[in-house]
Amino acid sequence: MNDFIFFFNQVVVNGISLGSVYALGAVGVTLIFGILRFAHFAHGDMMTMGAYIAFVLASLVAGLGLTLPLPTGFVVLPFAMVIATLIALGIDKGFYAPLRARGARPVTLLIASIGVTMMIQGLVRLFGGVQTRSFFETEPKGLIRIELPFEGVTRPISFTEPQLLLVIVTAIAVFALHFFLTRSRLGKAMRAMADNADLAKVSGINTALVIRVTWIIAGSLACLAGTMLALDVSLQPALAFNIVLPIFAAAIVGGLGQSYGAIAGGFLLGFAETLAVFNWAVLLRPFRDSFPDWFEIPANLALVQSEYKLTVAFVILVVVLLVRPTGIFKGASS
Amino acid sequence: MTLRYVVLFGALFALIVGVGVLMGLPFTLRLLVEAFAFALIAMGLNIQWGFGGLFNFGVLGMLMVGGFAVTFMSYPINExxxxxxxxxxxxxxxxxxxxxxxxxxxxxxxxxxxxxxxxxxxxxxxxxxxxxxxxxxxxxxxxxxxxxxxxWVGGLGLPVILGWALGGALAAFIAFFVGKISLGLRTDYLAIATIGIAEIVRATIRNTEWLTRGTLTVSPIPWPVPTPQAWQLWGATTSDSFIYARAGYLALVVALVIVALFLIHRAYLSPWGRMMRAIRDNHIAAGSMGKDVKARQLEIFVFGSVLMGIGGAILVSFGSIYDPSSYQPINHTFIVWVMLIVGGAGNNFGALFGGLFIYMVWLLSEPLAQALFATVSNWSVSMGWHAIPDINARSVQMRVFVLGLIITLALRYAPRGLLPEFIRRDQ
Missing domain, CATH: 1.20.58 (Methane Monooxygenase Hydroxylase; Chain G, domain 1)
Structure with a gap:
């Protein structure tokens, strides 16, 4: 039983928290792709930037000497999201809108987003420095342990407070997005534009507004995902750049342009990564008496070494692109 | 049009001379060797993107493969x-x-x-x-x-030039499979797929310690021309020996770039180049004219990757160290794209110009940012405020920002590059 709890702590907890971050990021990527038809590569660095904004706000709040029941970084999140949204709108106005107005191809926008990536990275490192920081320098990181009321179980189910919050806000964000896209007028307009931009335009949908709303959602989701990731691990300049490819992989696996697909893809990749590096020998050990004598359980039965954890996402991506290029859910094509 | 070439290359020459006067000859020679190697890589990308319209974001993978090849070929044998x-x-x-x-x-x-x-x-x-x-x-x-x-396995102790050739060949080999897998994809999917494959290559090379020593790095990797140490043995002073050695290396690289440029430009002007441009501009029309679009695209993908592999090998031999952890998407993939977009995709001379110019901007923006920060810091101290902390560490980051700004500005104001592709209308 202890081994199964170890499995739960290692795979289910980590898989859900990693999957939530991937899902939040991938939803933003996929929304932008659906509406604006280009792969927004700078999304990862918008996440990092959001996390840094939250960090600055959290430091300001901590400077006031307030004690809060929740992590400070989490409490200041709404304000950080507003700031990140404004920056996202500014980035669009400054760098993408002129190219769109010229009728540039999606590839040009993709290259422009690489430029934006580099600018954000440069600025984040310029102002934030290159060192790793933690949101929990002045306050303790809450650890939640659940003892199971079974006999012989000594190991508790454990996860951290940020992980719990991450799962909760992901669920809230997903449901909010779902209701926004299916119930509100603007959400329906967004879906119409994702289906057929020209048709949406001639039927009187304010496409400029839809584009603005897309950036608002994507920017705030990016800030949310980045901050939650930074709360879970630590804050460093390459925080989200390292996972921007798995996020794209999640969006593609789920079918670019499909919000629900992106969520599914995010969790799929999160679990695939944690399952691939999990040492399965742990689960075999309780049964070591029932195996014949000649059979020795190898010390390490992980499918891949943990150095290759991120590679799992790319391998899945390449396989999906080969076997089913539209993703699991049929994706939009440009 | 000719005037533009003369002005731009003249300005580039003046910039090089200026750098030489300000920063000293050894630094300038180092900069030029690396810049010419990057120009070769940018020409390789120009073949893929400029000639063929193939979106390769996996430049880094090709450079790593080239670097590994030269390391394996030229490093002394491990008995x-x-x-x-x-x-x-x-x-x-x-x-x-x-x-x-x-x-x-x-x-x-x-x-x-x-x-x-x-x-x-x-x-x-x-x-x-x-x-x-x-x-x-x-x-x-x-x-x-x-x-x-x-x-670890060690090297083979063979001549460095053979290592460069193997770098090209190995890159071609990898590119063949990458192309086979991903060339049927749409542009943005192709971009993500090539990045993904490059990351797989990076993770593999970094973690196969028995073959590449991984994070332990391999050095010193021999040079194809006499090293500064060799010149010192022959009686040159320390400062002179660096100049002689780097000048020798530079001559070799420049010769290689000129030969490559000559051959590529011939290919560009030939019926083969015309066919490639036809496929790039409208692959459906080209296919209906009987061109084997898939095979031709694979060909061009492999061909461009050869130059990238050689360029990566040149960089590694020159640095004399193979450090798989030093490869970063920004320093080795995106910078090449900036070179090509700023120089002018589809124009070989544009790729050459972009490669040289952007690499100089990349290297020089660090000391410039340092000077700028120092000035601002002094000013703020004189105003009674704090000095800027960690100027050295921060100013390194400035070049990433500068590069991003350059490419977004270029896309907005000169989308076809400084030396645009030359399109003959009279045919």
Whole structure:
């Protein structure tokens, strides 16, 4: 039983928290792709930037000497999201809108987003420095342990407070997005534009507004995902750049342009990564008496070494692109 | 148009002379060697993107492969490995890999014997899994044996130029498979797929310590021309020896770039180049004219990657160290794209100009930012405020920002580059 709890702590907890971050990021990527038809590569660095904004706000709040029941970084999140949204709108106005107005191809926008990536990275490192920081320098990181009321179980189910919050806000964000896209007028307009931009335009949908709303959602989701990731691990300049490819992989696996697909893809990749590096020998050990004598359980039965954890996402991506290029859910094509 | 070429290359020459006067000759020679190597890489990307319209974001992977090839070829032989059981174990691994490959091929051919649909798909998945297990069962012991007995495989001790050639060949080999897998994809998917494959290459090279020493790095890697140490043995002073050695290296690289430029430009002007541009501009029309679009695109993808592999090898030999952890997407993929976009995609001279110019901007923006920060810091201190902390660490980051700003400005105000592709209208 202890081994199964170890499995739960290692795979289910980590898989859900990693999957939530991937899902939040991938939803933003996929929304932008659906509406604006280009792969927004700078999304990862918008996440990092959001996390840094939250960090600055959290430091300001901590400077006031307030004690809060929740992590400070989490409490200041709404304000950080507003700031990140404004920056996202500014980035669009400054760098993408002129190219769109010229009728540039999606590839040009993709290259422009690489430029934006580099600018954000440069600025984040310029102002934030290159060192790793933690949101929990002045306050303790809450650890939640659940003892199971079974006999012989000594190991508790454990996860951290940020992980719990991450799962909760992901669920809230997903449901909010779902209701926004299916119930509100603007959400329906967004879906119409994702289906057929020209048709949406001639039927009187304010496409400029839809584009603005897309950036608002994507920017705030990016800030949310980045901050939650930074709360879970630590804050460093390459925080989200390292996972921007798995996020794209999640969006593609789920079918670019499909919000629900992106969520599914995010969790799929999160679990695939944690399952691939999990040492399965742990689960075999309780049964070591029932195996014949000649059979020795190898010390390490992980499918891949943990150095290759991120590679799992790319391998899945390449396989999906080969076997089913539209993703699991049929994706939009440009 | 000719005037533009003269002005731009003249300005570039003036910039180089200016840098030479300000920063000293050894620094300038180093900068030029690296800049010409990057120009070669940018020309390789120009073949792929400029001629063929193929979106390759996996430049980094090709550079790493080229660097590995030259390391393996030119580094001295590691006796401890060759007298151990290592080669035999590696041979067994190779056999295991071959068995796995046969299994996979058989599974793919299962439809010949009537196994189709879901059953065949399941067979293919199973074959891949079994092949992976077989391969790992041989690879893991071999790797740990070599690590403990010999440290790593070592090199072959062959001439460096051969290593450069192998760099090109190995990059071509990898590019063939990358192209086979991903060239059918749409542009943005192709971009993500090539990045993904480059990251797989990066993770593999970084973690196969028995072959590449991974994070332990390999050095010193020999030079194709006399090194500063050799010149010092021949009686040159220390400062002169660096100038002579780097000048010799530069001459070799420049000669290589000129030959490559000549050949590529001939290819560009030839019927073959015209066909490539036709495929790029409208592959459906080109296909209906009887051009084998897929094969031609694969050809061009491989061809461009050869130059990238050679460029990567040149950079590694010059730096004399192979450090797989030093490869970053920004320094090795995105910068090449900035070079090509700013220089002018589709124009070989544009790629050359962009490569040289952007690399100089990249290297020079650090000291410039340092000077700028120092000035601002002094000013703020004189105003009674704080000085800027960690100026040195921060100013390095400035160049990433500058590069991003340049490419976004270029896309907005000069989308076809400083030296746009020359399109003849009279034909």
């Amino acid at each position: 401890a490995f060759w007298i151990s059981d290592g080669p035999i174990m590696l041979g067994q691994t190779l056999i295991a890999a071959a068995i796995g490959a046969v299994l996979i091929v058989l599974a793919h051919k299962a439809h010949r014997v009537g196994v189709t649909g879901k059953l065949r798909a399941a067979g293919i998945v199973l074959a891949w899994f079994v092949a992976y297990i077989i391969f790992r069962s041989q690879m893991d012991p071999a790797a740990s044996y070599i690590l403990s007995e010999a440290g």
